[in-house]
Amino acid sequence: MKQHGLIIKSHGRRFIVESEGETYDCTTRGKRVDYACGDVVDILVQNREQAVIEGVQQRKSLLYRQDEWKTKLIAANVTRILFVIAAVPTPNEELLNRCLLAAEAYDIDPVILVNKVDLPETQALLDRLAPYAGLGYRIVPVSAKADIAAILPLLEGQTSVLVGQSGMGKSTLTNALLPHAQARVGDISEALDAGRHTTTNATLYHLDETSQLIDSPGLQAFGLSHLKAPDLLHYFPELRPLIGKCRFHNCIHMQEPGCAVKNAAEQGLIQPFRFDFLQRLTRELGNS
Numbered sequence: 001m002k003q004h005g006l007i008i009k010s011h012g013r014r015f016i017v018e019s020e021g022e023t024y025d026c027t028t029r030g031k032r033v034d035y036a037c038g039d040v041v042d043i044l045v046q047n048r049e050q051a052v053i054e055g056v057q058q059r060k061s062l063l064y065r066q067d068e069w070k071t072k073l074i075a076a077n078v079t080r081i082l083f084v085i086a087a088v089p090t091p092n093e094e095l096l097n098r099c100l101l102a103a104e105a106y107d108i109d110p111v112i113l114v115n116k117v118d119l120p121e122t123q124a125l126l127d128r129l130a131p132y133a134g135l136g137y138r139i140v141p142v143s144a145k146a147d148i149a150a151i152l153p154l155l156e157g158q159t160s161v162l163v164g165q166s167g168m169g170k171s172t173l174t175n176a177l178l179p180h181a182q183a184r185v186g187d188i189s190e191a192l193d194a195g196r197h198t199t200t201n202a203t204l205y206h207l208d209e210t211s212q213l214i215d216s217p218g219l220q221a222f223g224l225s226h227l228k229a230p231d232l233l234h235y236f237p238e239l240r241p242l243i244g245k246c247r248f249h250n251c252i253h254m255q256e257p258g259c260a261v262k263n264a265a266e267q268g269l270i271q272p273f274r275f276d277f278l279q280r281l282t283r284e285l286g287n288s
């Protein structure tokens with residue numbers, strides 16, 4: 001029997017799918033593994049516990065992670081990205097910028113969660129992030145250990161994902177947000193959960209009827225190779241007004257004369273880090 005389901009857990013080649021009140025351990029056809037937590041899939045039920053994924057419904061969004069070797073899927077159909085950053089360990093601004101760009105490319109409203117506000121070093125980080133608030137990004141200070149109330153309204157009616165560098169407090173935040181949801185997914189058998197710490201790519205938890213939270217492991221880089229260099233200005237809020245202002249319509253803002261973006265950078269109208277980031281990304285996408 002064919003039916004729709006929601007992937008709530010991905011473990012390499014296996015997926016846990018929720019469908020019509022039941023949970024199935026699913027394999028895929030052939031060698032196909034390009035499914036992600038949050039995907040709505042077509043499944044063929046085989047018995048009470050097993051099914052096969054036959055295809056995937058069109059996605060509203062798809063986030064990728066990238067390591068030295070390859071790109072993998074993080075989560076699908078996410079509507080809210082919560083980027084977790086903290087003063088300790090040293091935050092990676094490149095990762096933040098890649099996350100913001102991935103969000104912009106899908107019109108997802110990203111929120112920068114500044115965790116560990118109890119640490120004295122946090123003020124310096126908030127000062128460093130001020131330019132991002134200037135670009136319109138919401139910055140929400142929290143403490144996973146003391147007070148997470150500011151996060152709750154951000155989750156309502158959304159499929160949210162917490163992402164960030166290892167050590168920023170994602171697991172602590174997730175545990176604080178999930179006391180109820182943990183119990184709800186408790187009916188997935190222990191066997192399916194075995195190896196969770198080594199192989200689970202992501203898990204989706206139901207917070208309430210309309211809100212989900214996807215938990216994914218710490219990541220080094222967002223995969224952005226699906227983007228096209230000529231589209232990049234659309235994803236930088238501060239550069240959008242310059243679209244169409246360069247002398248050459250196909251300007252990629254590297255060496256071209258009459259480049260409005262380069263002129264703006266020279267006049268200090270763009271944060272140097274953001275301009276460098278645009279150029280780095282243009283080179284990266286050009287080579288891919």
Ligand SMILES: Nc1nc2c(ncn2[C@@H]2O[C@H](COP(=O)(O)OP(=O)(O)OP(=O)(O)O)[C@@H](O)[C@H]2O)c(=O)[nH]1
Pocket residue numbers: 115116117118119142143144145146164165166167168169170171172173217218219
């Ligand atoms: N002071 C302080 N420490 C925190 C806070 N939240 C988390 N931590 C600590 O930060 C460290 C890392 O937290 P985790 O939740 O394991 O971080 P993570 O981002 O999930 O890291 P990975 O599991 O490696 O991806 C732990 O020692 C936590 O106790 C906080 O609000 N304040």
Ligand SMILES: [Zn+2]
Pocket residue numbers: 246247251252253254256258259260261262
């Ligand atoms: Zn240009």
